[in-house]
Every structure is written in C-alpha cells, then in structure tokens.
Amino acid sequence: MKTIILTILISILVACSAFGTIKLPAILSDNMVLQQQSNVNLWGWAEPNSKITVKPSWSKKNNSTVADANGKWELAVKTPVAGGPYDITISDGKPVKLSNVLIGEVWICSGQSNMYQPMKGYHNGWFTDETTDAINLAKPSTPIRIANVELTYNREIQQDCKVKWVVNCPETVANAPSVAYFFAQYINKALDVPVGIIHTSWGGSSISAWMSKELLQNQFPEVDLKILETNGDMDYPQNKPTVVYNAMLSPLRNFTAKGFLWYQGEANIRTPEQYEKMQIAMMNSWRRDFSNLEMPFYYVQLAPFKNDKIPEFSYGYFYEAQANILAKTKYSGMVVTVDVGNEKIVHPPKKKIVGERLAYWALAQTYGFKIQYRSPSFKTMSITGNKVQLEFNEADLGLHSSESSATGFELAGEDHQFYPAEAIFSGKLIELNSAKVDRPVAVRYCFRNGQIGHIYNNYGLPLIPFRTDSWEKLR
Known part of the structure; x- marks a missing residue:
C-alpha cells in the first residue's frame, strides 16, 4: 500500500513540476458549495516545502501554510454565512483560481x-x-x-x-x-x-x-x-x-x-x-x-x-x-x-x-425547526378475548388509513401462524380481530415481503412496520 501511495504522490509532483502550478483534488473546483460558518478544509499538492497562500474573496485575510516534504498541504479557512458567488485564489507563486463558489x-x-x-x-x-x-x-x-x-x-x-x-x-x-x-x-x-x-x-x-x-x-x-x-x-x-x-x-x-x-x-x-x-x-x-x-x-x-x-x-x-x-x-x-x-x-x-x-x-x-418529522411507531398492546388493542407513539391525534380498509395487520395465536386481521380505528387506538384467531397473542404489521402500508398520522407520516412477538424468525 505504501508503494502505491508513494507512486501516486510522485505522479502528482511530476504533474505539478510539469505545469508549474498547484494540484487540487477534483472535489475542490469551480461551482462547488462550501459549508457555511465553518472552518472548511482546503488541500492539495505542490512542490515540497513550498509556501501556499489561500485568498477567498469573502475575506481580507490571507491564509497560508507550507507543503510538507511530499508536497501535500492542507489548511482550514473560515467561511461566512450563506451567500456567493465567490472566488478562491490558491497560489504557490503561480495562482489557481476557483470561481462561482457558493x-x-x-x-x-x-x-x-x-x-x-x-x-x-x-x-x-x-x-x-x-x-x-x-x-x-x-x-x-x-x-x-x-x-x-x-x-x-x-x-x-x-x-x-x-x-x-x-x-x-x-x-x-x-x-x-x-x-x-x-x-x-x-x-x-x-x-x-x-x-x-x-x-x-x-x-x-x-x-x-x-x-x-x-x-x-x-x-x-x-x-x-x-x-x-x-x-x-x-x-x-x-x-x-x-x-x-x-x-x-x-x-x-x-x-x-x-x-x-x-x-x-x-x-x-x-x-x-x-x-x-x-x-x-x-x-x-x-x-x-x-x-x-x-x-x-x-x-x-x-x-x-x-x-x-x-x-x-x-x-x-x-x-x-x-x-x-x-x-x-x-x-x-x-x-x-x-x-x-x-x-x-x-x-x-x-x-x-x-x-x-x-x-x-x-x-x-x-436545523432546529419545530415540525413533525417522526413516523408513528408501536407503543403498547392489550388483549381482551379475541380482540387486540394497539397504542402508538407520534399519534396524539390518532391514526387513519388512506384506503377504504386498513390492510397489513396480522394476528397469530400460540401456533405462531399469522392471519390477516380487521382493523378498527378508535381515537388514538387501533382494535384488531381475526376470524381465524380465537386467542391472539401477537401482532405483525407489514412484515411480509411486498406488503404496502397505508396507515398514517395526521402529518402524513406512515406507521413503521413492526411485530410484537420475539419468536425465532419464521422463514
């Protein structure tokens, strides 16, 4: 690996010597965006031990560093609040200019x-x-x-x-x-x-x-x-x-x-x-x-x-x-x-x-916006007879289905066999039952391959698929 890196550095230095200018990584180029209000990294390659100056048009300050013995240099430049376009001039005596920088x-x-x-x-x-x-x-x-x-x-x-x-x-x-x-x-x-x-x-x-x-x-x-x-x-x-x-x-x-x-x-x-x-x-x-x-x-x-x-x-x-x-x-x-x-x-x-x-x-x-961004998720389950009641996080105003009926829910009994369940919305709760499961013990939602969910909170964020069981994985 050291041999390959040395070969790369030698190639870069040869290029620098041939063209008499600084070599920059491709990601530092015209039209780039730099992170605002940060100390952003600028780096590249030049003649070994040469002095490098960096002059951004948003600042009167000249930033400088010295390339190491292999020609590698790096420095941090402070960026202002969002804006632009700006230019950045990087020089070891022969300037390279980056334009249209935001x-x-x-x-x-x-x-x-x-x-x-x-x-x-x-x-x-x-x-x-x-x-x-x-x-x-x-x-x-x-x-x-x-x-x-x-x-x-x-x-x-x-x-x-x-x-x-x-x-x-x-x-x-x-x-x-x-x-x-x-x-x-x-x-x-x-x-x-x-x-x-x-x-x-x-x-x-x-x-x-x-x-x-x-x-x-x-x-x-x-x-x-x-x-x-x-x-x-x-x-x-x-x-x-x-x-x-x-x-x-x-x-x-x-x-x-x-x-x-x-x-x-x-x-x-x-x-x-x-x-x-x-x-x-x-x-x-x-x-x-x-x-x-x-x-x-x-x-x-x-x-x-x-x-x-x-x-x-x-x-x-x-x-x-x-x-x-x-x-x-x-x-x-x-x-x-x-x-x-x-x-x-x-x-x-x-x-x-x-x-x-x-x-x-x-x-x-x-960025600190006070908005709803989390999808609703399973919180608790209670079982009464053949009915299951579910409660959810991120659902203070309840959940709803965008379809005529809520699909994707399944119930299982002690036999670990899952069957489709009917879902009834009741305020913040969802009640489930299945004609094929007399004594339900577990719920799954959109757990099978290809099942598409249509249950949302009032902010249009979909319910996260879940299971209430911890059974060994059914294949």
Missing part, C-alpha cells in the same frame, strides 16, 4: 440503486415520478449544486476521485440523484440558502463495499478480504468489501460537510442481524473519517418489494434491524417508505416524498 449547506449522499436513481429514471422504463417540471424548469440561478462521483473501485485507499461540481440546469438535474435532489430542493426552500449535494453511490452495492478494511478486520472478521490480495479486474466490484469505500468515499473525507444521507440495504436483505451491526459501525467510522462524531446520518428504511427468491418475512426482519439502528444511535434519523413501494418494482418511482421526508429529519434535528 457558501451554504453540504450533504454527502450514498447507498445503492435507490439513491443512485437519477431524476430522468433508469433504462428499461424505470421512471421517477414528479421530475418533469424540476428538470425542465431548472435554472442556474437556483443555488443548488451537484457533484456526482464517477463509479470506480480500488483495492487501496485513493487520494482523489473523478467528480465535478455542476450548476442547476436541465441537463445536470436530469442526471442528479432523485432522492438527494429533492432533499436539496426542500432544504433550499426552507432555509433560503445554497445547497450542495455530493453524490457517491453504486447500484447493487453491499454495505461492506462502503466500509474500510481496518473496520472490517477489527469488527467483522467473518468478512473475507482475500479479494484485496488479488490483481486485475473484479466482477461486480460493488459487492466486494472495502473497494468502493477506498475509491469513492475515502477521497472525500477532507471535505467539510453538514451530514450524510444513506439509502441502501437491498443487497444485504438476507442478513439483517449483521447489517444492523455493520451500519452502526459504518456510521461511526464515517464520522471519524470526517472529523465530526456528531455528524448527522439520516437513512431510508427499505420500500416494500415482493421478492420471491427470499423467505417471505425477509423484509420485515430487515425493517426491524433498520428500526433498531435508530434506537441505538445518536444524531441519526430514519425515513419510513412502507407506503411508497411497489411489490413488483425494486426501484419505486416515488422519490420526491422520500427526499422530502429526509429533509424533515434534517430540518427538525439539524
């Missing part, structure tokens, strides 16, 4: 295909709802900027990646990740500040692909890392441990951002217990990478999909693992999407509501 809020967005899904949709007719106006009416004057990291992988940690900041226009918005873009759009309207989204995701990627080698070695010895000792191309690298992290996440770790958005899990649907531990470990690891142990991490619970190749309760157990992550972590939030899925489409087209629900969490927990 100051605002920056979020890093990652995951697999449901995060990657662009506003224009996928091939094979997989479309994204409610994007036509957003694409066609996109204006460069709207202060939303997008940086899409190109797909790549590497067995070793990389210092840079291929990425370019672009302004808001029809062509760039069409290729923007839809969940992240709708999040940015909502945050921009709510805060009236520029928003930058750094998008680094890969369809079909497993969570271990986004985790460092050291983290996997130390906490998940069951993960086979032998692929890192091989040479040549990889088949499906997005499913291999750490190689995507090395090339698409680690190069961004110096960039100062407000928080993370995460939408991933389908690739790990068969291993919910391991996934729960992995996401918690990854969240903490990323926060250490970005030098902020309180960095917000908001993620999306999977949407329903009827996958006949996996056991019928796989999604339910995975929902449970994702809900457990929320209960066990700080500075985190979970968006529920049980109502926006499609049992036949793994990429549900309703991405706008997902992005906006992520924005609710950010506005409430990160």
Whole structure:
C-alpha cells in the first residue's frame, strides 16, 4: 500500500513540476458549495516545502501554510454565512483560481440503486415520478449544486476521485440523484440558502463495499478480504468489501460537510442481524473519517418489494434491524417508505416524498425547526378475548388509513401462524380481530415481503412496520 501511495504522490509532483502550478483534488473546483460558518478544509499538492497562500474573496485575510516534504498541504479557512458567488485564489507563486463558489449547506449522499436513481429514471422504463417540471424548469440561478462521483473501485485507499461540481440546469438535474435532489430542493426552500449535494453511490452495492478494511478486520472478521490480495479486474466490484469505500468515499473525507444521507440495504436483505451491526459501525467510522462524531446520518428504511427468491418475512426482519439502528444511535434519523413501494418494482418511482421526508429529519434535528418529522411507531398492546388493542407513539391525534380498509395487520395465536386481521380505528387506538384467531397473542404489521402500508398520522407520516412477538424468525 505504501508503494502505491508513494507512486501516486510522485505522479502528482511530476504533474505539478510539469505545469508549474498547484494540484487540487477534483472535489475542490469551480461551482462547488462550501459549508457555511465553518472552518472548511482546503488541500492539495505542490512542490515540497513550498509556501501556499489561500485568498477567498469573502475575506481580507490571507491564509497560508507550507507543503510538507511530499508536497501535500492542507489548511482550514473560515467561511461566512450563506451567500456567493465567490472566488478562491490558491497560489504557490503561480495562482489557481476557483470561481462561482457558493457558501451554504453540504450533504454527502450514498447507498445503492435507490439513491443512485437519477431524476430522468433508469433504462428499461424505470421512471421517477414528479421530475418533469424540476428538470425542465431548472435554472442556474437556483443555488443548488451537484457533484456526482464517477463509479470506480480500488483495492487501496485513493487520494482523489473523478467528480465535478455542476450548476442547476436541465441537463445536470436530469442526471442528479432523485432522492438527494429533492432533499436539496426542500432544504433550499426552507432555509433560503445554497445547497450542495455530493453524490457517491453504486447500484447493487453491499454495505461492506462502503466500509474500510481496518473496520472490517477489527469488527467483522467473518468478512473475507482475500479479494484485496488479488490483481486485475473484479466482477461486480460493488459487492466486494472495502473497494468502493477506498475509491469513492475515502477521497472525500477532507471535505467539510453538514451530514450524510444513506439509502441502501437491498443487497444485504438476507442478513439483517449483521447489517444492523455493520451500519452502526459504518456510521461511526464515517464520522471519524470526517472529523465530526456528531455528524448527522439520516437513512431510508427499505420500500416494500415482493421478492420471491427470499423467505417471505425477509423484509420485515430487515425493517426491524433498520428500526433498531435508530434506537441505538445518536444524531441519526430514519425515513419510513412502507407506503411508497411497489411489490413488483425494486426501484419505486416515488422519490420526491422520500427526499422530502429526509429533509424533515434534517430540518427538525439539524436545523432546529419545530415540525413533525417522526413516523408513528408501536407503543403498547392489550388483549381482551379475541380482540387486540394497539397504542402508538407520534399519534396524539390518532391514526387513519388512506384506503377504504386498513390492510397489513396480522394476528397469530400460540401456533405462531399469522392471519390477516380487521382493523378498527378508535381515537388514538387501533382494535384488531381475526376470524381465524380465537386467542391472539401477537401482532405483525407489514412484515411480509411486498406488503404496502397505508396507515398514517395526521402529518402524513406512515406507521413503521413492526411485530410484537420475539419468536425465532419464521422463514
């Protein structure tokens, strides 16, 4: 690994000498957004031991540092309140100028295909709802900027990646990740500040692909890392441990951002217990990478999909693992999407509501807005005869169904066999019964693969799938 890094540094220094100027990482470029009212990191490469000066147009102060013996330099620059555009001049005697820089809020967005899904949709007719106006009416004057990291992988940690900041226009918005873009759009309207989204995701990627080698070695010895000792191309690298992290996440770790958005899990649907531990470990690891142990991490619970190749309760157990992550972590939030899925489409087209629900969490927990943002969740159960009464959190005004009848509830007796239940709304409570269960002992809601939920609180937030039993997993 040391040999590879040294080779990279030598190549960078040769480039610096050849062109007689500073080399910057790709993420530091024209059109970027920097986090407001922060000490943001700027870094790059130059001649060894050369003096580097940084002059932002928002300040009269000259910032300076000295490149180390390998030519690497880094310094922190204080940013003002949101605004712009500004310029930044970086010089070792021969200046490099970054133009059209905005100051605002920056979020890093990652995951697999449901995060990657662009506003224009996928091939094979997989479309994204409610994007036509957003694409066609996109204006460069709207202060939303997008940086899409190109797909790549590497067995070793990389210092840079291929990425370019672009302004808001029809062509760039069409290729923007839809969940992240709708999040940015909502945050921009709510805060009236520029928003930058750094998008680094890969369809079909497993969570271990986004985790460092050291983290996997130390906490998940069951993960086979032998692929890192091989040479040549990889088949499906997005499913291999750490190689995507090395090339698409680690190069961004110096960039100062407000928080993370995460939408991933389908690739790990068969291993919910391991996934729960992995996401918690990854969240903490990323926060250490970005030098902020309180960095917000908001993620999306999977949407329903009827996958006949996996056991019928796989999604339910995975929902449970994702809900457990929320209960066990700080500075985190979970968006529920049980109502926006499609049992036949793994990429549900309703991405706008997902992005906006992520924005609710950010506005409430990160920006201090006094709004409703949590989905209702199971609280208590009482049983009288053949009837079950349920009470819920985040449902002070009660719950309701958007359909003519409430579906998704199931009851089971001591035989552990679940049957559909009729639901009756009674104020803040829901009463259940089933003609096939005389003595109910357990309830499940939207726990089977592909079950779509239509139970909401008065703020339009869907009920989190749940079970009241702790029985050994039914397959």
